[in-house]
Amino acid sequence: MSAVSKIYYGAVINPETLTSYQVLPRCLLAVAASGEIAWLVEDVEDSLVQDTLAQKGCTDADVEIFALKHGEFIMPGFVDTHTHAPQVPNIGSGQQYELLDWLQNVTFPMEAKFSDLEFARATYKSVVRRIIDYGTTTCCYYGTLHGEATKVLANTVNELGQRAFVGKCNMNRNSPDYYVEPSPEASIDATLDLIKHIRSLAPSTSSPPLVQPILTPRFAISCTDELMEKLQKVAAADPSLAIQTHISENRSEIEFTLELFPSSKSYAGVYDRYGLLRDNTILAHAVHLSDEEKELVKTRDSGISHCPTSNFNLSSGVAPVGDLLDRGIKVGLGTDVSGGFSPSILTAIQHASIASKVIALQSATPLQQGSKFAGQALPIATLLYLATLGGAQVCCIEKQIGSFAVGKTFDALVVNVRSDSNGPPGLWGTAQSMPVDDTSEGRRKELDGFLERFMFCGDDRNISRVYVQGRWIGGTSFRH
Numbered sequence: 506m507s508a509v510s511k512i513y514y515g516a517v518i519n520p521e522t523l524t525s526y527q528v529l530p531r532c533l534l535a536v537a538a539s540g541e542i543a544w545l546v547e548d549v550e551d552s553l554v555q556d557t558l559a560q561k562g563c564t565d566a567d568v569e570i571f572a573l574k575h576g577e578f579i580m581p582g583f584v585d586t587h588t589h590a591p592q593v594p595n596i597g598s599g600q601q602y603e604l605l606d607w608l609q610n611v612t613f614p615m616e617a618k619f620s621d622l623e624f625a626r627a628t629y630k631s632v633v634r635r636i637i638d639y640g641t642t643t644c645c646y647y648g649t650l651h652g653e654a655t656k657v658l659a660n661t662v663n664e665l666g667q668r669a670f671v672g673k674c675n676m677n678r679n680s681p682d683y684y685v686e687p688s689p690e691a692s693i694d695a696t697l698d699l700i701k702h703i704r705s706l707a708p709s710t711s712s713p714p715l716v717q718p719i720l721t722p723r724f725a726i727s728c729t730d731e732l733m734e735k736l737q738k739v740a741a742a743d744p745s746l747a748i749q750t751h752i753s754e755n756r757s758e759i760e761f762t763l764e765l766f767p768s769s770k771s772y773a774g775v776y777d778r779y780g781l782l783r784d785n786t787i788l789a790h791a792v793h794l795s796d797e798e799k800e801l802v803k804t805r806d807s808g809i810s811h812c813p814t815s816n817f818n819l820s821s822g823v824a825p826v827g828d829l830l831d832r833g834i835k836v837g838l839g840t841d842v843s844g845g846f847s848p849s850i851l852t853a854i855q856h857a858s859i860a861s862k863v864i865a866l867q868s869a870t871p872l873q874q875g876s877k878f879a880g881q882a883l884p885i886a887t888l889l890y891l892a893t894l895g896g897a898q899v900c901c902i903e904k905q906i907g908s909f910a911v912g913k914t915f916d917a918l919v920v921n922v923r924s925d926s927n928g929p930p931g932l933w934g935t936a937q938s939m940p941v942d943d944t945s946e947g948r949r950k951e952l953d954g955f956l957e958r959f960m961f962c963g964d965d966r967n968i969s970r971v972y973v974q975g976r977w978i979g980g981t982s983f984r985h
């Protein structure tokens with residue numbers, strides 16, 4: 506690890522498990538020039554900061570110290586495990602449709618426009634900029650079916666410094682004539698070319714690289730058997746290559762999938778048959794999986810991207826996240842723009858909470874023995890985990906990001922709930938002055954309250970700084 510280049514002093518929120526997180530009102534955290542966390546001391550009184558720095562061999566002269574104000578805190582950046590960059594211009598339109606009609610009437614016409622590289626350049630620049638400023642430090646992006654436009658997306662992400670997985674859609678059937686790949690061969694050639702391009706972007710210093718390729722069969726409906734066989738070969742030849750797709754989002758979609766693949770018993774069975782369910786596979790939605798499919802997903806160690814905003818907006822249903830968690834399946838959050846109408850993971854957190862409450866309200870039976878989450882409202886700790894460390898697990902990068910520990914990289918947000926953030930009024934309260942109860946317990950309680958209110962009524966105005974790999978890349982205080 507390189508020498509310490511920056512020290513942060515102040516309140517830190519650090520996710521630990523699905524049911525716990527650390528609330529650290531006075532933390533000293535050191536970041537190395539390489540972007541890794543060099544050391545972290547959890548509880549340091551103001552009067553002891555200089556002594557602690559001296560003990561760690563740091564003097565004011567050689568490192569920059571950023572002291573947070575009262576009402577500011579640091580937390581890990583958000584992980585969006587599923588979104589569609591080319592659909593951002595469609596946000597807020599088409600909510601009258603369910604999935605299959607929405608794709609035909611709203612989504613495919615917009616995605617087709619990305620054959621124009623100038624349009625792709627201008628749109629992706631503003632899309633990625635906005636997603637960073639919303640606090641997403643790692644994002645799993647679907648591009649369009651166009652290889653060249655998806656290279657533009659990958660280049661843009663790389664230039665703006667976000668951590669991401671970027672894939673082009675494989676889709677050679679059940680799509681309009683103006684927006685479909687001509688053959689399985691053409692689909693695979695463009696995919697391999699994109700993978701090569703993205704891997705060539707990697708600077709040799711960061712491991713894993715900031716931007717990684719991801720195999721992206723749009724969904725089973727849009728891929729012929731022949732294309733699925735070819736995708737299987739690409740995946741088998743490259744076990745480190747991540748995979749993303751949609752699964753079991755909408756009842757008509759499931760019915761059609763089973764018609765198209767009559768030899769598979771289930772939707773998950775289709776992907777499994779083609780070797781596409783593995784530990785680095787991200788499955789978006791999983792609203793209507795059978796128990797047998799959930800067991801298959803668990804056995805393969807694939808992850809689920811829970812996309813509650815989209816699931817409500819396209820009337821797809823409510824994913825049984827508590828049950829998935831009880832089964833030990835990895836779960837993260839996804840915005841699924843523009844099925845979802847917000848690119849903010851904060852909105853996904855809020856809707857994940859509401860979704861879990863809808864399930865809890867509908868659960869007629871008392872909790873089953875051994876179930877920790879099913880049928881219950883998800884607590885703050887779980888929502889925080891899904892948005893950060895859970896998402897990192899789904900992407901198989903939990904050793905690098907998702908929480909703060911020595912050796913992990915500093916992918917973080919500075920959250921500001923002070924009135925000078927211009928954030929939502931609900932957050933103002935006493936954040937400007939000193940804590941009402943200036944004891945260690947009082948400070949912890951207050952910080953916990955700030956976190957909860959940020960998660961439930963905060964927005965991008967409350968995110969003043971966004972860091973990826975130690976580098977300041979966005980937020981309201983960032984000069985664009």
Ligand SMILES: Nc1nc2[nH]cnc2c(=O)[nH]1
Pocket residue numbers: 589604608612723724751754815841844
């Ligand atoms: N929500 C959503 N589901 C899909 N299934 C196939 N394509 C899509 C898409 O673009 N969005």
Ligand SMILES: [Zn+2]
Pocket residue numbers: 587588589751789841844
């Ligand atoms: Zn999607």
